[in-house]
Each structure stands twice: as structure tokens, then as C-alpha cells.
Amino acid sequence: xxxxxxxxxxxxxxxxxxxTLLTFLIASLLPGxxxxxxLGDQATPEKVAALRAQMGLDLxxxxxxxxxxxxxxxxxxGRSFRTGETVLAAVADRLPVSIELMLxxxxxxxxxxxxxxxxxxxxxxxxxDRFLTGLAFGKLSLPSFMVAILLIYxxxxxxxxxxxxxxxxxxxxxxxxxxxxxxxxLTLAFAEWPVLMRVLRSDMIATLQEDYIAMAKxxxxxxxxxxxxxxLKPSSLTLVTVTGINIxxxxxxxxxxxxxxxxPGIGRLLVGAIYARDFIILQGVVLFVAIxxxxxxxxxxxxxxxxxxxxxxxxx
Amino acid sequence: xxxxLLSLEDVxxxxxxxxxxxxxxxxxxxxxxxxxxxxxxxxxxxxxTMLSRAILQLLPKRAKLSGRVRxxxxxxxxxxxxxxxxxxxxxxxxxxxxxxxxxNPVLTIGTQLIETLQAHLxxxxxxxxxxxxxxxxxxxxxxxxxxxxxxxxxxSGGMRQRVAIAIALSCEPKLLVADEPTTALDVTVQAQIxxxxxxxxxxxxxAMILIxxxxxxxAGRTDEVAVMYAGRxxxxxxxxQLFARMRMPYTEALLAAIPxxxxxxxxxxxxxxxxxPDPTRPLPGCSFSPRCRYADDHCRHAKPMLADxxxxxxxxxxxxxxxxxxxxxx
Amino acid sequence: MAVLELEGDTAAVxxxxxxxxxxxxxxxxxxxxxxxxxxxxxxxxxxxxVSPTDMDFLGKRAPPxxxxxxxxxxxxxxxxxRLIYGARISLxxxxxxxVIGLVIGGALGMLAGYFGGRFEALTVGGVDVLLxxxxxxxxxxxxxxxxxxxxxxxxxIGVLSIPAFTRVARAVTLSLxxxxxxxxAQTLGATHMRILLRELLPNVALPxxxxxxxxxxxxxxxEGALSFLGLGVxxxxxxxxxxxxxxxESLDIAPWLAFLPAGFMFVTVLAxxxxxxxxxxxxxxxxxxx
Numbered sequence: 060x061x062x063x064x065x066x067x068x069x070x071x072x073x074x075x076x077x078x079t080l081l082t083f084l085i086a087s088l089l090p091g092x093x094x095x096x097x098l099g100d101q102a103t104p105e106k107v108a109a110l111r112a113q114m115g116l117d118l119x120x121x122x123x124x125x126x127x128x129x130x131x132x133x134x135x136x137g138r139s140f141r142t143g144e145t146v147l148a149a150v151a152d153r154l155p156v157s158i159e160l161m162l163x164x165x166x167x168x169x170x171x172x173x174x175x176x177x178x179x180x181x182x183x184x185x186x187x188d189r190f191l192t193g194l195a196f197g198k199l200s201l202p203s204f205m206v207a208i209l210l211i212y213x214x215x216x217x218x219x220x221x222x223x224x225x226x227x228x229x230x231x232x233x234x235x236x237x238x239x240x241x242x243x244x245l246t247l248a249f250a251e252w253p254v255l256m257r258v259l260r261s262d263m264i265a266t267l268q269e270d271y272i273a274m275a276k277x278x279x280x281x282x283x284x285x286x287x288x289x290x291l292k293p294s295s296l297t298l299v300t301v302t303g304i305n306i307x308x309x310x311x312x313x314x315x316x317x318x319x320x321x322x323p324g325i326g327r328l329l330v331g332a333i334y335a336r337d338f339i340i341l342q343g344v345v346l347f348v349a350i351x352x353x354x355x356x357x358x359x360x361x362x363x364x365x366x367x368x369x370x371x372x373x374x375x
Numbered sequence: 376x377x378x379x380l381l382s383l384e385d386v387x388x389x390x391x392x393x394x395x396x397x398x399x400x401x402x403x404x405x406x407x408x409x410x411x412x413x414x415x416x417x418x419x420x421x422x423x424t425m426l427s428r429a430i431l432q433l434l435p436k437r438a439k440l441s442g443r444v445r446x447x448x449x450x451x452x453x454x455x456x457x458x459x460x461x462x463x464x465x466x467x468x469x470x471x472x473x474x475x476x477x478x479n480p481v482l483t484i485g486t487q488l489i490e491t492l493q494a495h496l497x498x499x500x501x502x503x504x505x506x507x508x509x510x511x512x513x514x515x516x517x518x519x520x521x522x523x524x525x526x527x528x529x530x531s532g533g534m535r536q537r538v539a540i541a542i543a544l545s546c547e548p549k550l551l552v553a554d555e556p557t558t559a560l561d562v563t564v565q566a567q568i569x570x571x572x573x574x575x576x577x578x579x580x581x582a583m584i585l586i587x588x589x590x591x592x593x594a595g596r597t598d599e600v601a602v603m604y605a606g607r608x609x610x611x612x613x614x615x616q617l618f619a620r621m622r623m624p625y626t627e628a629l630l631a632a633i634p635x636x637x638x639x640x641x642x643x644x645x646x647x648x649x650x651x652p653d654p655t656r657p658l659p660g661c662s663f664s665p666r667c668r669y670a671d672d673h674c675r676h677a678k679p680m681l682a683d684x685x686x687x688x689x690x691x692x693x694x695x696x697x698x699x700x701x702x703x704x705x
Numbered sequence: 706m707a708v709l710e711l712e713g714d715t716a717a718v719x720x721x722x723x724x725x726x727x728x729x730x731x732x733x734x735x736x737x738x739x740x741x742x743x744x745x746x747x748x749x750x751x752x753x754x755v756s757p758t759d760m761d762f763l764g765k766r767a768p769p770x771x772x773x774x775x776x777x778x779x780x781x782x783x784x785x786x787r788l789i790y791g792a793r794i795s796l797x798x799x800x801x802x803x804v805i806g807l808v809i810g811g812a813l814g815m816l817a818g819y820f821g822g823r824f825e826a827l828t829v830g831g832v833d834v835l836l837x838x839x840x841x842x843x844x845x846x847x848x849x850x851x852x853x854x855x856x857x858x859x860x861x862i863g864v865l866s867i868p869a870f871t872r873v874a875r876a877v878t879l880s881l882x883x884x885x886x887x888x889x890a891q892t893l894g895a896t897h898m899r900i901l902l903r904e905l906l907p908n909v910a911l912p913x914x915x916x917x918x919x920x921x922x923x924x925x926x927x928e929g930a931l932s933f934l935g936l937g938v939x940x941x942x943x944x945x946x947x948x949x950x951x952x953x954e955s956l957d958i959a960p961w962l963a964f965l966p967a968g969f970m971f972v973t974v975l976a977x978x979x980x981x982x983x984x985x986x987x988x989x990x991x992x993x994x995x
Contacts, residue, residue: 073830074830074833074834074837077830077831077834078834078837078838081834081835081838082838085843196978196982197975199978200922200971200974200975200978201971201974202926202929202930202970202974203930204929204930204933204946204949205949205967205970205971208949208952208953208956208963208964208967209967211953211956212956212960212963212964216956216957216960269476270471270473270476270477271476271477271478271479271480273433273471273477274469274471274477274478274479274539275479276433276463277431277433277463277468277469277471278463278464278468278490278491278494278542279460279461279462279463279464279465279491279494279495280460280490280491280494281460281494282460284490284494288482288490289479289482292481292482293479293480293481308839314839314841314842314845314934315841315930315933315934318934319953329839329842329845330845330934333842333845333846333849334849336849336850341846345838345839345842345846348838348839348842349837349838349839352837352838352839353837356837366481367480367481368480368481368526368528369480369481369526369528
């Protein structure tokens with residue numbers, strides 16, 4: 060097992076390095092003189108030149124990259140010139156919101172998707188299966204912002220059960236906090252469950268035809284046990300992959316939902332940084348998000364080994 | 376007179392296929408007394424697997440079963456699902472052909488043993504674990520305690536099959552169905568597994584059905600042998616009698632196809648020419664007639680019924696049964 | 706959240722494939738809708754409809770009438786006309802963007818799958834790295850810095866679709882490269898170029914086309930999302946996404962302002978998904994895919 064983890068870590072490093080390089084390149088290639096933007100209406104050619112020298116912007120690009128990388132490795136992702144807060148502080152402030160949203164969303168998605176997938180797999184080909192599969196397919200054509208509008212119309216405008224926007228910290232008002240997350244989490248969950256259901260259903264249908272399921276039946280085990288213990292585990296590999304990738308993507312990707320529902324998460328931080336041309340925040344947060352995604356994928360790979368012991372021992 | 380443990384009355388299995396209805400099992404009558412062993416022998420595709428599935432009530436969804444499968448007097452097909460489930464394990468058990476696919480690859484050996492004990496015997500975890508270790512030792516697995524935590528892929532093929540046998544025997548079943556238990560194993564290991572099965576059968580006075588394509592496997596290990604061809608039983612007799620005085624040309628051909636250790640090297644194996652008939656297009660006469668060297672027109676037009684005209688206890692379905700002792704050898 | 710990264714080889718079971726009988730009906734309906742909306746978009750200038758930018762402050766949020774078949778929006782502009790002109794934007798961006806991905810990504814993927822070796826490893830690694838970045842952020846950042854315009858959006862989304870196309874093209878090429886007809890061509894001494902163009906390309910083209918249509922669906926959604934946030938094609942050009950965004954403010958009094966464009970977008974995206982999925986079912990090189 061240790062060798063397996065070691066090998067995976069070795070693959071991880073070049074990818075992480077490439078991510079930093081790409082982030083830096085793209086951020087620095089965006090047009091617009093940073094020093095000019097920072098000084099704003101106080102810009103004079105001398106001040107611009109001085110600021111550029113001070114920020115090291117006149118150095119060749121590879122030197123700037125290395126300086127920046129060195130800073131990053133020491134934990135210094137940069138500091139916003141607008142607000143003065145460091146990238147890490149800004150992220151740390153917003154991260155809990157994004158994580159809460161992401162966990163609730165993925166959790167709800169799984170809560171809906173897994174039972175439906177099992178139901179479809181067991182009654183594969185039947186009316187229920189066809190209906191749900193059709194529903195999942197149709198849902199793929201309904202993007203998150205549309206679902207958000209629908210949910211807001213239904214629950215906030217018409218029924219008035221839940222707030223359309225607004226957020227309170229958990230520490231202040233736990234119930235209010237959870238209430239403010241329901242609609243956004245549901246919106247994202249609605250986008251997640253079709254994929255999750257489809258993937259698990261497909262794998263389970265294949266698994267249920269395996270000999271060891273016939274054997275489990277022949278042993279007279281309870282059907283629930285056969286489904287949940289014997290069939291679910293070997294079928295969950297793709298599900299875990301997709302869940303992991305989705306979570307990774309949700310770290311920086313719940314942009315639209317956070318904007319619609321006015322949640323102070325990472326997504327909104329990014330949008331704000333883009334509007335304000337806060338290149339340092341943008342670069343730092345994008346790097347953070349990308350690294351997070353890569354690391355989540357790494358964890359997913361590890362989870363593979365837990366789920367399928369054959370991978371752990373080097374043969375799959 | 377004691378009642379038969381298992382009795383199949385006019386059992387047929389039909390499967391819908393794109394090319395028509397396939398009659399995999401055709402009017403089979405069988406019975407098995409408690410503690411006795413029956414061997415079912417036939418080529419691939421003769422219907423023996425479908426027959427075993429019919430006995431175990433594990434037929435695919437599309438299959439249609441007709442006739443009656445009685446176990447302990449009860450019609451299995453008519454049992455409610457829960458009762459059938461409770462039968463499996465304590466009364467009826469099975470060993471499948473390929474232990475690599477019949478054992479769940481993501482669950483430990485221990486889990487797969489313990490769950491059976493817990494489901495049927497109501498044991499708690501610790502007691503079940505102890506019993507599992509005993510079971511593994513009884514089937515000849517070294518270091519049984521460590522095995523509980525291992526996964527199927529960490530064991531050799533022969534050991535995996537021993538585990539499967541241990542699982543099957545764990546609840547002391549009255550009938551064990553072994554469906555080609557050694558086909559997927561190395562030749563060197565086959566004899567060990569078969570001997571293990573025979574030994575356990577004798578020890579537990581358990582009824583056993585041994586399904587195989589190899590006539591040599593059932594010799595000396597079964598009380599009775601039934602030969603299947605194209606979905607029907609074509610010969611059935613007590614084992615010794617079958618080998619001494621076989622009546623069906625097909626059985627004779629099967630016997631001749633077994634490689635003999637004392638033949639000169641490079642002796643050609645007498646294979647049975649031709650192929651089994653297309654089960655979606657049954658022949659009007661004897662199904663074996665296209666490949667039988669004794670066949671005549673009568674054979675091709677009239678289907679022989681399984682009968683025992685000599686009243687010897689051995690049944691066969693043939694118009695021209697062999698009357699000489701079987702000609703064994705190349 | 707729009708999925709820019711479609712797994713070309715994830716087993717998908719759509720109703721389109723499952724019930725052969727229903728295949729005809731749904732497929733035809735989808736095709737009809739696309740033809741209809743496409744024609745309307747192309748012929749928008751010559752159609753007898755009101756200009757999409759004429760505002761009528763007296764008739765704000767009006768219900769359907771003879772003058773305005775689908776009513777007016779919050780600035781008194783004709784909804785039907787805006788919906789048709791909006792189709793222009795969505796379909797233009799939707800169809801042009803994936804072409805970039807198809808051509809560049811498809812080529813890269815084919816080459817990677819065919820030649821293998823270090824080139825392939827690099828390509829796959831590159832794709833994985835690119836896919837680690839949140840695509841919407843990229844699109845936003847680039848449009849914010851380079852300016853909002855239909856062209857910029859088309860380019861950005863197009864470039865973002867390259868990794869997905871690369872993956873699909875590579876997967877299909879890998880499954881084909883081992884087949885007899887390729888080996889036969891190689892034995893006959895055909896050059897790589899010839900094999901790629903004459904043998905592989907025709908066979909890779911169909912699955913790629915299927916994926917292309919699915920990418921169109923996704924692109925329409927992404928463009929819609931950008932416009933919804935106000936960061937897509939700039940006003941006053943109507944876009945379904947911006948119409949939904951604007952309609953959001955009137956949800957309590959005139960919900961149809963948001964739901965009409967949403968409905969149009971949904972049906973269009975669904976239509977492309979149905980056709981793309983049907984094509985994928987027909988051209989899947991793997992037999993017996995669930």
C-alpha cells in the first residue's frame with residue numbers, strides 16, 4: 060500500500076508544477092499593465108516605472124515565475140493591492156462557505172442519485188428505469204442557473220419557504236445558515252444527480268450479472284445485503300471518480316450559484332477579482348483552486364485502492 | 376420407503392432467443408435419495424448447467440421452467456421467496472465452476488464465510504469467525520486464521536475453490552450441487568478437490584450432485600450417473616453398472632474420449648465427430664443420430680424414450696443399445 | 706454548472722437508445738426544432754417581426770397580444786423578436802465554438818492516439834492539467850480583460866473545449882488503431898499521413914461529430930451562463946441568458962419573462978443532446994456498450 064501511495068505521489072508532483080506554471084503564464088499574459096492599474100489615477104510614468112521595479116515586473120518572465128513559485132512554496136500566495144489582505148486570508152475567509160456548499164450539494168446529489176440508481180439497476184429495462192433514465196437525460200439539458208430560477212420561483216417567490224438570497228454565518232445563526240444553503244445546494248445537487256445515477260446504474264447492471272452475485276443469492280443471503288454489500292461496493296469505482304472530480308470542480312466552480320444566491324464563497328471572490336482587475340488575487344485563488352482539484356483527484360485515486368483491494372495489491 | 380430428497384418431475388427449461396425458443400432442458404426426470412451422490416455428465420451445451428440452475432432455482436429471468444422440482448417434498452418453484460432463501464445454505468448449497476468469479480473480489484474471505492453463518496445460523500461475529508477458521512482447516516487450507524482477512528485474488532485457484540467448498544458446507548446442507556467444480560483448475564489440483572468433496576460427502580452423509588463433462592470424474596465418486604445429451608437424459612444407471620455395461624453409444628464415445636495414461640504417446644484422442652444439435656431446431660428422431668456410428672433410419676425418425684427394458688436398474692434411450700462390454704481404448 | 710468536460714467514454718443510457726420505437730419520434734422532433742429555430746435565426750432580418758430593441762415604456766411586461774405575440778419584457782421590448790434574435794447569438798456561438806475544439810482537439814487527440822509514446826503522454830498530461838482549471842473562471846477572466854464580444858466569447862469557449870475533444874479523439878483512435886484495417890494499411894507500406902487521413906479520419910469523424918453536437922449543447926449553456934451573469938455578449942444584443950438574468954428581477958410579477966427564454970434554451974439544448982446522443986449510440990465503436 061505504501062508503494063502504491065508513493066508511486067501516485069511521484070506522478071502528482073510534475074502535474075502540480077505544470078499547474079503553477081500555467082497559472083502564472085496565463086495571469087501574466089493578460090493585457091493591462093499591472094502597475095498602471097494599481098496606481099490608477101495617480102499614475103505617472105515615473106511612479107509606474109518605480110512600482111514596476113519595486114514589484115519586480117521588469118524582470119524576465121522566467122525569473123518572475125521562479126520568484127513567485129518560491130513565494131508560493133513558502134506559503135505566500137500574494138497580497139491584494141486593493142484590500143491589502145493576503146490571498147490565503149481571503150481564501151480562508153471564503154473557503155468554509157464554498158466547502159459547506161460543496162459538501163451539501165454533493166451529499167444531496169448522492170442521496171438522490173444512489174437510491175435511484177439501485178432502483179433502476181434492479182428493475183433494469185422496466186418502466187421505472189426508462190422513466191428515471193429519461194428524466195436524468197432531460198435534466199442534463201437544464202443548466203444550473205435555470206434550475207436556480209425555477210427553485211427560487213417555487214420556494215422563495217411562490218411558497219416563501221426559503222430565502223432567495225442572503226447568508227448568515229453558522230456561528231451566528233445555525234438554522235438561518237442552513238436555510239440559506241438549501242436552495243443553492245439543491246440547485247447544484249440537481250445538476251449532480253443525473254450523472255451520478257447514470258454512472259452507478261450502469262456499473263451496477265454489469266455487476267448484478269456477475270457470478271458472485273448469483274453465488275450470494277445461492278447462499279441465501281438477504282436481498283438487501285446482496286445489493287448493498289455485494290453489489291454496491293464493486294460498482295462504486297466510477298461513482299467515486301465522478302464524485303471526486305465533481306467535488307474538485309465545485310471548489311471553484313460554484314460560481315454561478317454563489318452569485319445568484321449571494322453566498323460569499325470562493326466563486327464570488329474570483330468574480331470580484333476579475334471585475335476589479337485584481338490580478339494577484341485572481342492568480343493566487345486560481346492556483347489554489349487548481350491545486351485543490353489536483354489534490355482531490357489524488358485522494359480519489361487513493362480511495363480506489365480502498366474500494367478495490369485488487370488495485371492495492373498491484374493488479375486490477 | 377424413505378422419500379427422495381430431490382425429485383425432478385418432467386422438468387423442462389425454455390429460453391427465448393432471437394432465433395427461436397431454445398429448449399435447454401427437455402423433460403428430465405431425476406430423483407436423488409438422501410446421502411447419495413449423482414453424477415450428471417455431458418458435453419458443453421447439453422443443458423447440464425441449465426438443469427443445475429433449475430434445481431437451484433437460479434434460472435435467468437427470461438427462462439421458463441415447467442415441471443416440478445421437489446426438494447424435501449416441497450415444490451421449490453411454488454415456495455415464497457423468503458422460504459426459498461432460508462433453504463439456501465442449511466439445506467441446499469452450491470459450488471460453482473470458477474472460484475475467481477464466484478467469490479466476491481472486494482470482500483474478504485472471512486466476510487464471505489461469516490455472513491453465511493450469521494444469516495442462517497444466527498451466530499455472532501466472534502463465534503462465526505471461530506467456526507470459519509475450523510471450516511477452512513477442514514477443507515485443507517493452511518494458516519486458516521490469516522486467510523480470513525485475505526481477498527480471493529491473493530489465493531491460488533485450488534485454494535479459492537476450497538474456500539468456496541467451505542462456504543457451501545458451512546451450514547451443513549442436505550444437498551450440495553457441484554457444477555463443474557474442477558474444470559477451471561489445474562489438473563494437479565483437480566483430484567485433490569474431487570477427493571475433498573467425496574470425503575466431506577461421506578463424512579456428512581450429504582447428498583451431492585456432481586456435474587461435469589468428464590466421465591472419468593464421476594467414476595468411483597458417485598453412486599449413480601446420468602448422461603445428458605441435447606437437454607435430455609439419455610442414460611442413467613448406478614455407476615459401476617454404467618461403466619461395466621453401458622448401453623448408449625454416446626456414453627461409449629464419452630468414455631473413449633478420456634485420455635488414458637497408459638496409451639502410447641501421441642495417441643490421437645478419439646473425439647466425437649460432429650457437434651451437438653442446434654437446440655432451437657430439435658430433430659424428429661434421436662438427437663445423437665447424426666453423430667452415432669450405429670444410427671439407422673429408424674433412429675433418425677423416431678425419438679427413443681428413456682426406459683429400462685432389461686429391468687436392470689439402468690435406463691437408456693436408444694434403439695440400438697450396445698450389448699457388449701464397452702470397448703475401451705483407442 | 707456547465708460541464709465542459711464530457712466524458713466521451715462514459716457509458717450513457719439515454720432513452721433515445723433504449724427504446725428503439727421512441728427513437729424515431731424524439732429524434733425527428735429534435736431535428737425539426739433545430740431546423741425551425743435555425744431558420745428563424747438566419748432569417749430574423751426578413752421576418753415580419755418587430756425590432757428587438759424597440760422599447761415601449763407604456764407596455765412594459767405586457768401579456769401576449771396581437772402586436773406582441775409573446776408579450777413584452779420589462780423595458781417594453783417584444784419578447785418573440787428578442788427570443789429569435791437571441792437564438793442567433795446562442796446558435797452562432799454554440800456552433801462555431803466547438804469547431805475550434807473539434808479541429809484542434811480532434812487533430813491532437815488523433816495524433817496522440819496514433820503515435821503514442823512521449824507525444825501521447827505529453828498530450829494526456831497537458832489535457833489533465835488544463836482540466837484542473839475551473840473553465841468558467843477562465844472564460845470570465847479572459848472576457849473581462851479582453852473585452853466582451855461575441856468573437857471573444859466564441860474563441861474562449863472554443864479553446865476551453867479543446868481538452869475534451871482531445872480526449873474523445875484519442876480514445877476513439879486508440880480503439881481503432883489496433884484494428885485490422887489499420888494494420889493492413891501499415892503492412893502495405895502506407896505513410897502515416899495516408900493512414901491518418903484515409904483510414905482513421907473517416908472512422909473517427911462520426912463519433913467526433915456526435916461529441917460535437919453534445920458540445921454544441923454545452924456551449925449554448927455556457928454562453929447562456931455568461932450572459933446570465935452579464936458577462937457574455939454585451940447589450941443591447943439580446944441573448945437568452947441575459948434575458949433570463951433580466952427576467953429574474955420580475956419573477957414575482959411576470960415570471961414568464963425568465964421562463965420563456967429558459968424554455969427556448971432548454972428545448973434547443975435538449976434537441977442537440979438528443980441528436981448527439983443518437984449519433985453516439987449509432988457510432989459507438991465499442992460493441993455492446995450499455
